[in-house]
Amino acid sequence: MKHLLNLLAAVALLVWGTHMVRTGVLRVFGANLRNLLAHSMRNRFTAALSGLGVTALVQSSTATSLMTSAFVGQGLIPLPAALAVMRGADVGTAAMAVLFSFDLSWLSPLFIFVGVVLFITRQDTTPGRIGRVLIGLGVMLLALRLVVEATEPLLESATVRTLLASVSSDIFLELMLGAVLAVLAYSSLAIVLLIAAMASSGAIPLDVALGLTLGANLGSGMVAVLTTAKAAIEVRQVTVGNMLFKIMGVAIVAPFMGLWVTYAQPHIPGAGQNVVLFHLAFNIFNSLCFIGLTQTVARWVSNLLPKPADHSAGSLLRPRHLDPSALSTPSLAISCAAREALHQADVVESMLIGLQKVVESDDAKLSHEVRKLEDTVDDLYSAIKYYMTKISRAELDEREGQRWTEIISFTINMEQIGDIIERVLQEIEDKKIKKGRHFSEAGKQEISQLHEHLLSNLRLAMSVFLNGNPREAQKLLEEKARFRDLELAYSATHLNRLADNTVPSIETSSLHIDLISDLKRINSLLCSVAYPILESTGALAPSRLREPVAK
Template sequence: MIYEILLATLGGLGLFLFGMHLMSDALQKIAGSGLRRILEKLTTNRVVAVLAGTAITAIIQSSSATTVMTVGLVNAGLMSLQQALGIILGANIGTTVTAQIVAFKLTDIALPLVGIGTFMKILSKREKVRYWGDFLLGFGLLFYGMLVMQGGVMPLRDAPWVCDIFVHFSTIPVLGVLVGAVMTMIFQSSSATVGLVIALATTGVVDFPGAAALVLGDNIGTTITANLAAIGTNVSAKRVARAHFIFNFFGVCVMLLIFPYFVQFVDYLTPGDPMQMAEAGALPYAARHVANLHTLFNVTNCMLFLPIMGVLGWVASLITPGEEKPRVFRLETLVPTIFETPSFALDEARQELDYMGNEVFKMLSAAEKPLLENKETEKFLEEIDKTENIVDSLQKEINTYLTELSRNSITEKQSREVFSMLQIVSNLERIGDHCESIGKLCKRRNEFNLDFSEEGRKELSLIYHHTQMFLKTVVDAITDTPDDLMEQVQSFEPKLNAMRWEMRIKHMERLKTAKCHADAGLIFIDILTSFEKIGDHAYNIAESLSGLTLGGSRELRYAAV
């Protein structure tokens, strides 16, 4: 008997979790990268931040995804601690929507939804229709999993030893809180724990006060997700995760102090008797009582902490001391759960790509004085060497991250974005190599005490500033790509190529008239070639970015190395 109960309960829980995962994954793919932009923009004040966190979590059905996104935004410096606290308070409320949905008795339509969703997924050629099919399939599996769980745990209510265990959760609610917290830490899903509690409550295995204690514990256990996501992040991101634990933990402590009154209040607000048994042997009102308790706790907790968010931030800072460290390679420190939200994972990669682009642009900008004024060459070479090492490490880091991301469940559009980003990384690294080549050419010029003619220096200044402006336009477009990027860069590359050929011809004329030294001339030609190569790679990056913006595949033009 125990074996059958265990199999049915675990099987039902597995279907429930799988259904939730399908739903969340489908909704995130449908919503796309707009979720992160909403989080970035709708956090102007604490109330708006709470509403944004509630709405997004209710839409994607995953508080874990919201908290991971929030920690990532803080780590990237795009969101303050106070804004993040509002988002996570809202996520706590948003995650209770799952329990409210589960409390509806929709098990009769579970299997039809599975069938409809499966046919939509298999037969449709349109990507979005297939995602909606995934959503319906997940929705159906979630309710069918609940049905299987309820059938699995039903025999437990007739087992005296089980009743003896669960009765302690009513008389000693702290015990129920501990069990609920451990269950959520194991499942890594607060909704799964609440779903199991609803199954136990509707079959009469646990009474309403005992279920309430388990749900309160679930709210502590769910904070493990944010703390896992904060591993390896900066101090501010760690403080967000600690604050999540603090307000859930203290909220539960407050509720434990008034536990009997809180349970009675929820019972008063919710129609029906949670212990009233129907003819089929189920308790029809228990599910809504559990769901309402879950929602009411998180709404009350939010109202308690919203006015004192500044104090909450101060406490989080107190228990997480430390100063901001110099920037590290962030993608290496992100936990694997980031890949469960591909749209956010891609945004993180784009942020790192932007950092790499700016480092490469710094390399080119640092060449101005050594190249045009013959000054600070040694300082330039040191900076180039240091930055080149950073760029090489970034290339390895981003490539590894994107390769790992591509192995997860991503859309066709996201797959194209990954490919385009890999091309951009390669081109940025090559630009860094050409900047390094310019540095070595400047060093060789100094070692042999060579100089260019006045006309040559003017020409170098023209092509340098033109290339610098070209690269700046492309790098600025990495995080916010304008629709007319290709129109902007169309004038840069042809002009750069024309400048190079014109300057080569003029240089040959100067060599004939002995206005320029032959050895200096070789260096001059090599520098012109480096600028042309930088322009080629910058144009390739613009093509890749335009492909990303249009969401279509664009044939990439490979520059000669």
């Protein structure tokens, strides 16, 4: 029992080490890796090479699959290009398995020592995150040595020998067991290294190890499929297409595994080296054989998982960019949340445009439709807020942490603007449309001008939120002062019309004053986007007071 627990603990360490390396690399280089993938789609071969390079760094074809799926879901790259990336990704993770199969145990204490020092002393910085990667590498190398040591006593058990003999009698069972292990471990790399270590120690015969290795390849594809099971159709198409490639490859290679044992084994020293080189050879064969079929498989997947037709406007107002698979990469998740915040602002812009149309046309039906959009703004705010809470702020660097705060603040402001517009429309219905009252021509013109300024400032605020340009932020604050001056001027001219006994102005006076006041509040919420950007550049004065007020 003790030896079995030692083996399970060693396997757990191996899986944990691969997890630390994967998450650490994504936290340090996530944005750069995304840019590399996004800019390497000139043809299927450059896409495959980028997939190979990225996967060699993150040591997980599943992580590369999820990043690539997110790009497809956001419409940044086409499905065939994403499938080409995955052809290279599988080769990348197989190459890392070959590297780890060498005796690098002497590096384990060095990696762990240096990694712990960096991680503890500079935890929230880039060197600290690199330290996390080094700890993961050290743990992986240590775990591989412990697996070999733990399997040796188990081989002396007659029960274990009988169990291993039963497995070797069924290739289908070997494939299933390898796939299940890869799914449970969330890493085909860890399982292939485990299989290689057990084969080198004599725990399992080579033919069984090869069957388990093919099964681990199937499992890695299944992990990505399961992870994106509830994602958008475009995202699922990538993982399902990659799974089809793996199934076809295994179906071709599995019947001929005996050829490897007969012709390759005599020239390769050690069973462990045989396993990792077979793993690499399989993925190279699979990639070269099917790289020309990415367009064909893309068509198959598109027919198997067709995009749903959007027949209702409401379907376009659901969250579009909050990709759950991006949460493992904080920089990618922050980008997804920012795009969804702009989507929320687009809905608010539609409400503002609708508000002006209602003021001009007194259309009660349109007013009701525009007010219903406020529910969409609230739903998007809730979805973004919930998504943001899943991003650990401890894993964000200083700039990402600031961006996290900016997104939350922006979405709160959009939600409040939606509330204001809904209330204003309700007041227009109650105080103007139902009573058959109208603004004076001069009053209507003033509201129209304020609305034009407000709509322009909303678009400027969206640009400031997206780009963080200090010059545009300063312009937005200048627009805030200009809007305040217009509001004061129009309030004064409205009072003059009251003094002149202008009947429409008298009938709608309360509504008119409240409306321009609410438009000013909306403008203030929009302009608040500029403050964090100007504050970070030191462009804001500490106080607007000329001197302290005397007590």
